Each structure stands twice: as structure tokens, then as C-alpha cells.
Amino acid sequence: MSDSASKDTPEQAEFRLYCRDWLAANRPPDPTVRLPLSALEIMTTGQLDYLQAWQKAAYDAGLVGCDYPRSVGGGGRKDCQRVANEEMLTARTPYFPNIIGLGMAAPTVFYHAGEELKQRLLPRLFSGEDIWCQGFSEPGAGSDLASVQTFAERRGEKWVINGHKVWTSLAHFAEWMILLLRTDKSQKYDGLSYFVVPIRAALGKGVTVRPLIKITGETGFNEVIFDNLEVDDGYRLDELGKGWQVAMTTLLHERGAGELQTPRAGGLKSKGSHATTAHNLIEFARTARRDGKPAADDALLRDRIMQQLICETALTQNQRRSRVPALLDHPMRLPLQNKLLASEISQHTAALALEVAGASASLYLGDDNAPAGGQWNLAHMNSYGMTIAAGTSEVQRNILGERVLGLAKSK
Amino acid sequence: MTQPDNFGFGEEAALLKSSARKFFTDRFPTSTLHALVAGDHRPERASECQWDPGMWQELVELGWTMLAVPESAGGVGLPAVAVAGLAEELGRAAFPCPLLGTINASYVLATCGAEAAPALAEIAEGRSASLAITNSVGSWSPGDTDVSCRDGVLNGTAWYVQDARKAARLLVSAQTETGLGLYWVATDAPGVSVQADTIVDLTRDQAHVCFDNVQATRVAANGLAALGQAMPAIWTVLAADMVGAAEWQLQTTVEYVGTRRQFDRPLGFFQAVKHPLVNVMLQIDQAKSLVYNAACAIDTDPARAAQYAHMAKAAASEAAAFAADRSVQLHGGIGFTWECFVHLYFKRQKHSQLLWGDAAWHRARLADIVIGPTTAGV
Ligand SMILES: Cc1cc2nc3c(=O)[nH]c(=O)nc-3n(C[C@H](O)[C@H](O)[C@H](O)COP(=O)(O)OP(=O)(O)OC[C@H]3O[C@@H](n4cnc5c(N)ncnc54)[C@H](O)[C@@H]3O)c2cc1C
Numbered sequence: 190m191s192d193s194a195s196k197d198t199p200e201q202a203e204f205r206l207y208c209r210d211w212l213a214a215n216r217p218p219d220p221t222v223r224l225p226l227s228a229l230e231i232m233t234t235g236q237l238d239y240l241q242a243w244q245k246a247a248y249d250a251g252l253v254g255c256d257y258p259r260s261v262g263g264g265g266r267k268d269c270q271r272v273a274n275e276e277m278l279t280a281r282t283p284y285f286p287n288i289i290g291l292g293m294a295a296p297t298v299f300y301h302a303g304e305e306l307k308q309r310l311l312p313r314l315f316s317g318e319d320i321w322c323q324g325f326s327e328p329g330a331g332s333d334l335a336s337v338q339t340f341a342e343r344r345g346e347k348w349v350i351n352g353h354k355v356w357t358s359l360a361h362f363a364e365w366m367i368l369l370l371r372t373d374k375s376q377k378y379d380g381l382s383y384f385v386v387p388i389r390a391a392l393g394k395g396v397t398v399r400p401l402i403k404i405t406g407e408t409g410f411n412e413v414i415f416d417n418l419e420v421d422d423g424y425r426l427d428e429l430g431k432g433w434q435v436a437m438t439t440l441l442h443e444r445g446a447g448e449l450q451t452p453r454a455g456g457l458k459s460k461g462s463h464a465t466t467a468h469n470l471i472e473f474a475r476t477a478r479r480d481g482k483p484a485a486d487d488a489l490l491r492d493r494i495m496q497q498l499i500c501e502t503a504l505t506q507n508q509r510r511s512r513v514p515a516l517l518d519h520p521m522r523l524p525l526q527n528k529l530l531a532s533e534i535s536q537h538t539a540a541l542a543l544e545v546a547g548a549s550a551s552l553y554l555g556d557d558n559a560p561a562g563g564q565w566n567l568a569h570m571n572s573y574g575m576t577i578a579a580g581t582s583e584v585q586r587n588i589l590g591e592r593v594l595g596l597a598k599s600k
Numbered sequence: 601m602t603q604p605d606n607f608g609f610g611e612e613a614a615l616l617k618s619s620a621r622k623f624f625t626d627r628f629p630t631s632t633l634h635a636l637v638a639g640d641h642r643p644e645r646a647s648e649c650q651w652d653p654g655m656w657q658e659l660v661e662l663g664w665t666m667l668a669v670p671e672s673a674g675g676v677g678l679p680a681v682a683v684a685g686l687a688e689e690l691g692r693a694a695f696p697c698p699l700l701g702t703i704n705a706s707y708v709l710a711t712c713g714a715e716a717a718p719a720l721a722e723i724a725e726g727r728s729a730s731l732a733i734t735n736s737v738g739s740w741s742p743g744d745t746d747v748s749c750r751d752g753v754l755n756g757t758a759w760y761v762q763d764a765r766k767a768a769r770l771l772v773s774a775q776t777e778t779g780l781g782l783y784w785v786a787t788d789a790p791g792v793s794v795q796a797d798t799i800v801d802l803t804r805d806q807a808h809v810c811f812d813n814v815q816a817t818r819v820a821a822n823g824l825a826a827l828g829q830a831m832p833a834i835w836t837v838l839a840a841d842m843v844g845a846a847e848w849q850l851q852t853t854v855e856y857v858g859t860r861r862q863f864d865r866p867l868g869f870f871q872a873v874k875h876p877l878v879n880v881m882l883q884i885d886q887a888k889s890l891v892y893n894a895a896c897a898i899d900t901d902p903a904r905a906a907q908y909a910h911m912a913k914a915a916a917s918e919a920a921a922f923a924a925d926r927s928v929q930l931h932g933g934i935g936f937t938w939e940c941f942v943h944l945y946f947k948r949q950k951h952s953q954l955l956w957g958d959a960a961w962h963r964a965r966l967a968d969i970v971i972g973p974t975t976a977g978v
Contacts, residue, residue: 196605328964431923471971486974488964493961499911503886506893513606515614516685516892522741526882587871594854594877596868 197272200335204269208276211250217243217283221460223492225464226564226571229358230409237362239280240286244317252277253452254315257299262312268452281456289359290314290321294367296442298385301426301435310365310385322363322388324354324413325436332584335378335433339370339415345351348384350418356578360398360411364389369436372429372543381432384424391418439530443579445522462562465535467498473560474545486543497538504530522593529585532575539569605952607896609681614679620664624693627655633694637802641938647796649765650807651696660726665699668706673717674724680833680895684840687746691844694803698763700728704918705771705859707830709819714780716819719784722769726778732758732809733827740957742773742827747811749774749781749787752818754811757824762955764794764807772816773823781821783816790814801951802944833958836894839916842952843888846923849945852928865929876926883919890915907969915964918940920949
């Protein structure tokens with residue numbers, strides 16, 4: 190394992206020890222409910238309560254929002270979120286429920302909102318008390334995000350919003366939404382503006398949230414309908430018509446290529462959790478049988494499992510290399526690959542696990558005989574969420590081809 | 601053992617890599633390579649060995665041929681990450697020379713102890729070398745050899761010897777009564793005959809070397825241990841070369857599809873062109889990260905060096921094959937000609953892909969390490 194500690198600044202080194210001690214002394218209890226694979230599939234308040242309690246504890250201890258200034262509820266540290274993340278992942282904690290808040294809303298609000306709004310919104314976002322959601326996609330605007338039609342009409346100091354958002358993860362629990370909409374129908378990009386909207390307070394008063402059922406049978410995303418919702422102009426981020434630029438801040442951070450490190454925890458090992466890794470696949474292949482022998486003895490399966498292990502190791506090493514300037518060709522070349530690779534690698538690993546499982550791959554969560562409690566199936570299906578959401582794999586390849594290789598734009 | 605965060609790729613390594621890039625870009629553009637090695641296109645051409653010994657001498661004077669010789673043995677003794685950086689640039693230029701063989705021999709000799717000191721000193725003085733450790737069926741398992749040694753006299757044939765006609769010395773593995781020994785022989789010593797192979801790759805030469813009662817100096821009594829220790833570096837350095845060559849293939853093809861127009865658009869507009877090129881980039885980057893990870897393990901975490909080097913060579917072999925494939929296809933008809941430079945790299949990559957073990961071979965060894973050997977016969 191690479192020893193990041195050896196390169197720590199004095200501040201990071203001290204903070205690392207602090208995180209380590211705190212995590213050792215404050216292990217959250219094992220969950221009593223099955224946790225979903227990621228925060229995007231939180232269905233019940235039981236799951237949410239457990240995860241929110243953990244995020245609040247971690248925030249109160251200073252492990253969330255470390256690099257944001259103190260004035261907005263952050264830790265006022267320099268490049269320390271990475272340290273906290275490493276320590277939390279090593280300590281195998283639960284993940285954070287406010288995934289859209291931390292990964293997307295926080296940096297967007299931080300870079301584009303006024304001081305007062307930041308001070309009001311960010312502390313409760315970091316603590317997880319306010320869950321956030323992202324209202325970007327619409328029935329008619331997915332990959333071509335800039336074609337959103339949800340419209341805000343000005344009435345004095347207020348805006349009146351009408352429109353239809355879909356696939357809105359966590360909207361069923363969210364207090365706030367980051368919202369990309371149109372304020373001018375005559376221009377595609379320059380007609381967009383960006384708001385933060387208190388949707389929970391407006392439920393039944395201009396906002397309707399309806400759950401959509403996922404391929405796995407889980408809930409987690411929703412459609413959100415705006416019907417003459419009145420919103421104060423103070424909730425607009427940045428200038429009128431600058432929505433697309435603001436959205437770029439959101440998307441860059443969503444894809445792990447932004448300036449600010451997203452607070453990230455995870456790795457919890459308990460009966461209620463599952464991780465799609467080559468290591469888990471190898472352990473599974475030792476126990477699964479094929480022709481009366483361990484599946485791990487099958488030459489073809491061994492080869493394919495090694496392919497997954499190699500890709501997974503390469504992804505880790507890509508991240509390591511992205512911090513060594515002398516070994517880079519283009520500054521965005523590795524950061525823009527991250528989400529694409531991570532989602533496709535775990536998709537293939539889960540698919541391979543189902544082959545290793547053989548006949549038992551037919552069994553799902555409700556079956557006591559299902560290998561890993563049926564979670565390889567769950568992981569495999571949910572992996573398509575990852576290759577579709579946050580810019581599909583195809584769109585990511587367009588971006589890499591155009592921005593990094595300089596090939597002609599397909600727009 | 602812990603590894604440094606930055607692979608241990610320090611200032612010296614960065615300087616070496618950028619100097620090498622500049623040296624090859626200025627002095628050895630692909631047009632020069634083509635003019636040098638692609639003079640005779642006839643499929644049944646005799647085996648060729650076209651290279652520029654003058655430029656090789658400059659590499660020697662720059663100290664680049666003795667980087668892997670420890671300082672204590674008179675060499676430069678740079679870490680493997682720095683050597684990998686040079687190899688990447690060598691591969692990008694596809695420069696024909698015995699550098700990889702010389703580096704490989706240095707790595708083996710450096711594990712051998714006092715007996716090997718004179719041989720290492722020769723490399724430090726600028727002698728080039730190559731490994732003669734492969735048998736007639738091309739086994740990549742160190743230890744499989746058709747050469748034997750009795751009372752310091754070699755007999756038999758070593759196969760698939762790389763750049764044999766450019767190298768001054770051979771590091772030969774031979775069966776002895778007590779196991780596998782390693783021997784140091786001059787390519788022009790009496791009884792040595794270098795029989796050139798006719799190969800596809802124009803940027804290398806290859807030969808089988810016959811030993812007929814050749815007097816040789818033993819450099820290691822336990823050759824298997826020495827080779828076992830050095831193989832991870834040998835795989836990693838070749839993988840670095842392949843990564844560099846693949847990057848040339850990517851950039852050259854990107855440039856072509858940016859200028860060539862069909863259907864009123866540059867070819868790169870079309871996703872059937874764009875997306876495969878992105879996939880080539882993804883594979884190159886993974887292989888490259890794995891190369892520096894393996895090199896770093898060689899320097900700082902030897903217990904894991906073999907495991908990571910298997911990953912690097914497996915990934916580089918796949919990336920090289922795919923980059924070669926797309927580079928020809930996406931050039932269309934011109935890519936199918938002798939005059940277009942992509943064939944030089946296509947052929948070099950196809951050669952490198954299998955050299956010292958192809959991807960499947962390395963993944964099988966990797967599985968033996970991380971899963972454990974199969975419970976054979978059960
Ligand atoms: C689990 C999950 C959670 C999500 N959460 C949210 C959320 O919280 N908030 C939110 O706003 N959105 C969310 N989304 C929506 C997501 O961002 C969109 O689904 C995504 O952008 C794709 O849009 P689409 O579904 O309209 O597909 P389309 O854009 O219609 O694409 C359909 C297919 O065509 C391909 N395609 C489209 N354009 C191109 C092109 N130019 N070149 C090549 N191929 C192309 C796509 O790759 C895809 O395979 C979520 C989606 C999922 C699956």
C-alpha cells in the first residue's frame with residue numbers, strides 16, 4: 190500500500206493522527222437494517238437515520254468539510270479532506286447519505302453563492318441534517334442537459350417556476366435542491382440560470398415529488414414537478430444567464446475532477462453491506478464450485494478475474510500518478526477518466542461474479558441461499574446507474590475525445 | 601514495506617525522461633527511422649540489422665546504457681522508475697539499439713554477487729549486452745534453456761535472442777550438473793555463431809545463437825534465483841517501452857483523424873473513430889500507471905515486485921495490441937501501406953506483445969500469486 194502519510198505536511202500529519210484516534214474511539218454501531226450499496230438507493234427512514242447519525246458525528250468531529258473556511262462551517266484546513274477520506278476508508282466506516290450535497294451542491298454553492306447564503310446553507314449540508322438533491326435531468330433533457338425546459342418567470346423580486354425534473358435522487362428526503370432551469374427561451378446555453386430551492390418546505394405548495402422504481406426494485410430517485418412555485422431571487426446562484434457555467438462547477442465535481450475534494454467515507458464490512466471489488470470476487474471464487482472444484486481453479490475464470498484485478502489496481506495507480514506532474518501528458522487526462530473507469534470496472538466485476546456464482550446467480554435478496562445475500566445481483570444492476578448517471582459512459586468518451594485528444598466536437 | 605506516494609519519481613528521473621524525449625525527437629524523428637530500417641520491403645528479404653551505431657555511442661556517453669548498473673559497480677545506479685522513464689521514451693522513438701538488453705543484463709548481473717562484478721564493469725565501460733536465456737520453443741519461464749555447460753564450456757543453442765547482432769556480450773543461461781548457471785560471453789568469441797532470424801519487426805534484430813565448445817565466464821552458480829529476482833524489472837522496462845510506443849500510435853492516429861476529412865467532416869468527429877481512440881488512451885494510461893507502480897515496487901517493495909510487474913506487462917501487452925490494431929485501421933488505405941509510418945510501430949508492438957510473456961501468460965502467473973496455485977488433480 191502506498192504510504193501517503195510519508196508525504197504529509199505537518200498539518201496533514203497531525204490531522205491524520207487525530208482522525209485515526211477519533212475513528213478508533215468512535216466506531217459507529219453495526220447497522221440493524223440492510224444498507225443499500227450507495228446513498229442513491231436509500232429507501233427507508235431506518236436506513237437514512239442510521240447514515241445521518243454517522244455523518245453528523247463525523248462532521249461534529251471535523252472530518253467533513255475540512256478544507257472549507259470556518260466561516261461557512263468548514264474546518265479551515267488546507268488539503269485535509271483527502272486525509273480524512275483516506276482514514277475513513279481505511280477504518281471501514283459507513284458512507285455518507287448526503288452524497289449530492291457534499292459532492293455537488295457544496296462546491297457549487299461555495300463558488301457561486303453570496304456569503305450570507307453560504308453561511309446559512311453549508312453547515313447543515315456538511316452535517317447531513319439537510320439532505321440535498323439535484324434537479325438537472327428532465328424527460329426531454331438527459332445527455333443534452335443544456336436543453337432543459339423547466340422555466341422561471343420573473344415577477345418582481347420573485348421567480349415563478351414551472352417544469353418537470355426526473356431521476357432526482359434523494360428528492361424524497363431532500364430539504365434543498367440545486368436546480369438548473371431556463372430563464373430565457375431564445376438562447377440555449379445563455380438562457381440557463383441556476384437556483385437553490387427549498388423543496389421540502391414547498392411540498393404540496395408548488396412542488397410534487399413522486400418516487401420512481403429502479404431496475405433493482407428499489408426506490409431512490411423521483412420525478413419532481415414544479416407547478417407555479419414561487420422562489421425568492423436571493424436563491425439564484427451567480428448571474429442571470431450564467432446557469433451553464435455554474436452547472437459546469439457541479440458536473441466537474443460530480444465526476445471527481447473538481448478543485449475541492451468531496452468528503453467520502455465507506456468500506457463498512459458488516460452483514461448489511463457489500464463492496465464490488467476484485468478481492469471480494471476472489472474470495473467468492475474460492476467458495477463457489479464449478480465441476481466439483483473451486484471456481485478459483487478454473488483457468489478461464491482465473492484469467493478474467495485477473496483482468497478485473499489489473500484494471501482495479503490501475504485505477505488506484507492512475508489516481509496516484511495524477512499527482513506526479515512529470516508523468517502526466519494533459520492535466521485533465523486522468524481526472525476525466527475516473528468516473529468512467531470506476532463505473533465500468535465495477536460493472537464488469539459484478540457481472541463476472543454472477544458467472545462465478547453459476548446457478549446460484551439466479552437467487553436475489555429475498556432468498557436465504559443467495560450468495561452474498563443476493564448483493565452481487567444488486568450490485569450488477571445498480572452498476573448501470575453509475576454508467577448512466579453523471580454523464581453516461583458514451584458522453585464521457587465524447588468529452589475525453591474532444592477535450593483531451595482534441596477531436597472534432599460532435600455537438 | 602511502504603512505497604513513496606510519487607513512485608519515487610524524483611527530479612533526476614524527470615530530467616532524464618525529458619532529456620531523452622528531446623534527444624529522440626530532435627535527433628531521431630520517425631522519418632529517420634523509416635529511412636534507416638524500411639529500405640527493403642520484399643517479404644522474403646534477408647534478415648536485416650539496420651541501426652545507427654554512432655547514435656548508440658552517444659547514448660553510451662550520456663550514461664544511459666549503464667543506468668541500471670549499481671554505483672558500487674561503476675554504473676549510474678538510478679532507481680527502476682527512472683529507467684522506466686527512459687524506456688518509455690525509447691519506445692516512443694522505436695529507436696533500434698541494444699538498450700533494453702543491456703538494461704536487462706544489468707538487472708540480472710546486479711543480483712549475482714562478486715562473480716558478476718567484471719561483467720557489470722564491462723557494461724559500465726559502455727559494452728552492450730543481451731539475454732540468451734530462451735529455448736527453441738520460446739518458453740518464457742526463466743530456466744528453460746537448450747544450452748548446457750560442462751567445465752566452463754558451453755554447448756547448445758539459445759533462441760529468440762534480442763538485438764543479438766547489435767550486442768557485444770551475451771548473458772547465457774545453461775544447464776550444469778548442479779542446476780542452472782549464468783555465463784558471460786562475447787558475441788565474437790570463438791565458437792559463438794549468431795544466426796540471424798528473419799523477423800517482422802524492423803526496429804529490432806533477433807537471432808538464435810549457437811555455442812560450439814565456447815569458453816565462458818560463470819557469473820552466477822544459482823542462475824534461477826538471479827533470473828527470478830531480475831525478471832520483474834525486465835518485464836517492467838519492456839512494458840514501459842510499449843507504453844511509449846502506444847502513445848506514439850495514439851497521437852499519430854489522433855493527428856491523422858483530425859486532418860483527414862470524409863463526409864464533410866474530420867474523421868475524428870465520428871464516434872466509431874473517436875471512442876476507440878479514447879479506449880486506446882484509457883488502456884495506455886492504465887498500463888502506464890501500472891508500469892510506474894511496478895518500477896516503484898522494484899525499488900522499494902521487492903516482495904510485491906513480481907505481482908505488480910505481471911500486471912504491468914499484461915496491461916501493456918493489451919494496450920499495445922489494441923493501439924496497433926486501431927492505428928492501422930483508422931488510417932484506412934494509407935495505413936495499409938509500407939510508406940505510412942504506422943507499420944513500424946505496429947510491428948514493434950506485435951513483437952513486444954509476446955516478448956517475455958504475453959498478457960495471458962502474465963495473468964496466469966499473477967493468479968498463482970494472488971489466488972494461489974490451483975489445487976491440481978483434486
Ligand atoms: C441511478 C441514477 C441516478 C440519477 N440521479 C440524478 C439526479 O439526482 N439528478 C439528475 O438531474 N439526474 C439524475 N440522473 C439522470 C442522469 O443524469 C441521466 O439519466 C443521464 O444524464 C442520461 O440522460 P438520459 O437518461 O436522458 O439518457 P439519454 O441522454 O437519452 O441517453 C440514452 C442513450 O443514448 C446515449 N447517448 C446520448 N447522447 C449521446 C451522444 N451525444 N453520443 C453518444 N451516445 C449518446 C447515452 O449514452 C445512452 O446510452 C440519474 C440517473 C440514474 C440512472
